[in-house]
Amino acid sequence: MRLTRNLFTPLAVTVAAITLAGGAVAADDRAERDVSVTFWLADRWPGHLDWVKAKAAEFGAEHPDVKIDIQGHDLLELPGKVREAAARGEAPDVAEYYYSATQEALDADAADGRPLFASVEEAVGDRETILGEKVVIGDILPTAGKFYRHRGRLAAMPRNISTTLQFANMKILKAAGVERPPRTWDELDAACTAIAKLPDGPDNCMTWPTHGWFFEQAASTQGVNLADHENGRAAPARKVDFTSKAMLDWTRWWAGQQKKGHYVLTGKDVGGDWIGIRKAFAAQQVAFLFSSSVETDPIVQDGINGDFPVQTTYLPHNGDVPLAGYVLGGDALWIQDRLDQRTRDGALAFMQFINRPANGAAWAKEPGSGFMPVTHGAVEHLAREGYFTKNPHKKVAIQQLSRNAHTPAALGAFIGDFYAMQDIMSVAMIDVLTGKATPEKAMRRADRESQARLDAYHASRPRR
Known part of the structure; x- marks a missing residue:
């Protein structure tokens, strides 16, 4: 029902009278409506x-x-x-x-x-x-x-x-005797160990951008809050926590995969080298790619162009703790x-x-x-x-997001100036991967800098 065509107002009566009399509704009358x-x-x-x-x-x-x-x-x-x-x-x-x-x-x-x-x-x-x-x-x-x-x-x-997904080159996996894409961090490590033994395999095994979104996924999947007040959902977040065991476990595991030669850093762009990671996967320089579900069609097409099948799967999680959910x-x-x-x-x-x-x-x-x-x-x-x-690959993101306990931690955080903090986490991880900082030192610094951003955010806004 259109609101303006069902209000019984003097204007409506006037317009109707003019119309019935054979007149026309003036342009300015129409503009008013x-x-x-x-x-x-x-x-x-x-x-x-x-x-x-x-x-x-x-x-x-x-x-x-x-x-x-x-x-x-x-x-x-x-x-x-x-x-x-x-x-x-x-x-x-x-x-x-x-x-x-x-x-x-x-x-x-x-x-x-x-x-x-x-x-x-x-x-x-x-x-x-x-x-x-x-x-x-x-x-x-x-x-x-x-x-x-x-x-x-x-x-x-x-x-x-x-959301973020995993893309697997099934041609490389099959050659290495890996039957299905890995579901956990440990399974991914094992798959890459098998792939590294291939005589004509890729130099590295996996890549993804150094974007803060992947830290969010690490916290969400492990059911850990990034901020107080129930991840900022019960009240505005006043304190961040980027040095929890879950965050450090993720950072250490990521750094460990690079040390083994499994993970490759394709670029040092703050926010991640989204173009470089896709090029590496398309060129079959890696077997696994983590990226945005928005990229699903182009990545699958890269496989078609390169004559290798791509399987789209859930992002691997820490198998040592129950899976809580994936953030959107x-x-x-x-x-x-x-x-x-x-x-x-x-x-x-x-x-x-x-x-x-x-x-x-x-x-x-x-x-x-x-x-x-x-x-x-x-x-x-x-x-x-x-x-x-x-297009079965297009349903995976829907299915992945449905696996969520809908707790504040699993849903993801509400934090003021959060985008800036995503960049801070990106810089921290680049420093780890380039040998400038240990995971512990990098995440402590990220925590301090993010807390300063949050304090400044609240100071710039009046309390309601």
Whole structure:
């Protein structure tokens, strides 16, 4: 149901009278009834927003009284731009935040000092449809839905979901007598020991980027918090802990794999050499690659191009402790609080529209995407189409994220200035792998620097 076409107002009566009398509705009258909703989205790479802009046009055709204005911004600059705009009273109606910037979204203030964003769940209320669009927030895949829960409610609507996966060159594994991809750190070590004995095998066995995301996965899979207050989920995190046994076990194991000649550092880029690791795998210089699920299709295609089968599997975990779960990546949509009803409903309706089962499935298949479907409905739509039968590698990320105990540790942390801390962890690991620091020294320094960032973050924001 379109809101503006069902309100019994004097304007509606006037328009109806003019129409019945054979008159025409003036353009300025129509303009008064139209609403424009501004979405600030992360423009990750060239063409990334083409699909959602096309969907905004489709939505406008179905809802001619609502215009969706998509504006692209740099992923990492978005939180700061929203904060500046909010201080001027010019914040967008909806803003997209990277998953590691969730705390920044929660802490964002309007010009009057009140919280900038409303809970999406609260804004939707108990409605089943908004402007005729079926509400799908209750159909979000569990780990994604629970990740964005705050104070018992869904705070934001996930738009992009990803995780980290393992990719295995099955040609090399078969030659080494390794029957299946490893599931644990120890199994991976054993597989690489077997591969190292091949007379014509690769010089190294495994690689992945030195990105903080892999430290998050180490903590999540082992069920260990990275911060106090239940990983920042019960209250804003005030203290980080990057020197726990779980974090040190991961750092030591990683360094040990390099010492054995199994792991290869392809580049020293802060945040990881994402291009170099993929090139090494494509050239069969390593048998195992850890990377983002967004890269699944290109990596599988690298195998086809290089005449070797690629098997996509869960990221190996520490087999000495129970597996707690895997943390997600991606972005979510945050709706501004205190919008007028028509703008608010237009924004919420578009969120539901792009997550209709058919639309959510289309985005998951889009070449410019690589992200997972957000809802069960989209997953089921893909299954009915036979998509997963033809592309079994695309279901692995969905299955991996479903393996989650949904504890604060397993879901992942909310920490202020967390993205900067991911870079700090990256630098720490590069120092370990280049012999500049021991795992213990590097992680102690990372802990101190991250704590300083967190203290500065809180000092720059008034307490609510």
